[in-house]
Amino acid sequence: MFGVFVGAVNPPISNSAISGMPRSMAGLAGALASTGRQAGTTLGVAVAGAVMGPHLAGGGAEFTGAAHGVWWLVLALGAGVAVLAVIASSGWARGTAARVGTATGAPHP
Numbered sequence: 001m002f003g004v005f006v007g008a009v010n011p012p013i014s015n016s017a018i019s020g021m022p023r024s025m026a027g028l029a030g031a032l033a034s035t036g037r038q039a040g041t042t043l044g045v046a047v048a049g050a051v052m053g054p055h056l057a058g059g060g061a062e063f064t065g066a067a068h069g070v071w072w073l074v075l076a077l078g079a080g081v082a083v084l085a086v087i088a089s090s091g092w093a094r095g096t097a098a099r100v101g102t103a104t105g106a107p108h109p
Helices: 002-019 023-057 063-088 091-104
Strands: none
Touching: 002 023, 023 063, 063 091
């Protein structure tokens, strides 16, 4: 399931990162988006392992209880992403993007 969701999210992330940049910076924007995605995935696996690891060391019987902490963390991070999405699509954010685009020579959104 994780691979399906990452595959569904990858194209919009790359498109968003590249579409607002001048052509000369498109490669850099794509590289930064990809690096951020890889670093986030790595940190997510590390944090989930740190939360669940001590419970698994006791024989694995507490796996389900330990998984609840990870799911609450995922829920909190998802709520944070939703808040950032609302902020990023606000009139203030569009105005800022238009000003930055004018300064860099990028087309207006």
